Structures are given as structure tokens and as C-alpha cells.
Amino acid sequence: METTRQFHYGTVLEAITILREQGYGHDFTVYDGKLKADGRFFCPDELEITDVYRYEGDTDPADEAIVFALSAQCGLKGILVAGYGADTDGSGQLIAQLHYRYLRP
Incomplete structure (x- = not known):
């Protein structure tokens, strides 16, 4: 099992x-x-989440984002960039259902 990157x-x-x-x-x-x-x-x-990177804006909440590295069972690998806070695109509900491949610290 892969572990989170440090x-x-x-x-x-x-x-x-x-x-x-x-x-x-x-x-x-x-x-x-x-x-x-x-x-x-x-x-x-x-899908599985294989990496997560969270960014917080210094002054503007609109600068807050999470970058997800995702792997599909079929082998496709890609990136989802989602804002956090107000869930305007419905991504929060979907992300909550994804599985993490790595162990959380």
C-alpha cells in the first residue's frame, strides 16, 4: 500500500x-x-485518491483549492482541482465518496 508523500x-x-x-x-x-x-x-x-494537496489563500477565500490526483480502475490517471468552502459544483459530495489509496498520517 502506498503511503502519503511527505x-x-x-x-x-x-x-x-x-x-x-x-x-x-x-x-x-x-x-x-x-x-x-x-x-x-x-x-x-x-476511482481512488492517490494524492491530495490543499492550498489556502492568504486573504481571499476564492484562492482556496484542493488538488486531487485520481486513479481509475481502468488505468486512467488524472487531476481534479476543487475549491473548498461553498460547494457550487457538487464536487464535495462526490469527493467524500472517493477512497484513499494511501495511509493518512
């Missing part, structure tokens, strides 16, 4: 860039109660 990237863009280099080449979006990537739809039980 580092944190300075910005959302840096996290996305490094995750892309690690093979997380697709972008996940929330669409109609499911997660969508590469033209396919995934239910929460088809």
Missing part, C-alpha cells in the same frame, strides 16, 4: 505540473453527479 508544492500550478510529469494526464470535472475525464464518466467507486 512534501507539499508551493502552488496549485506547481502541483499540477509535477502530477502531469508523474502520469496524471487527464483533467477530471464534475458533471451530472459523476466525475468526467477523457470523455468517460466515472462513479466514485471506480
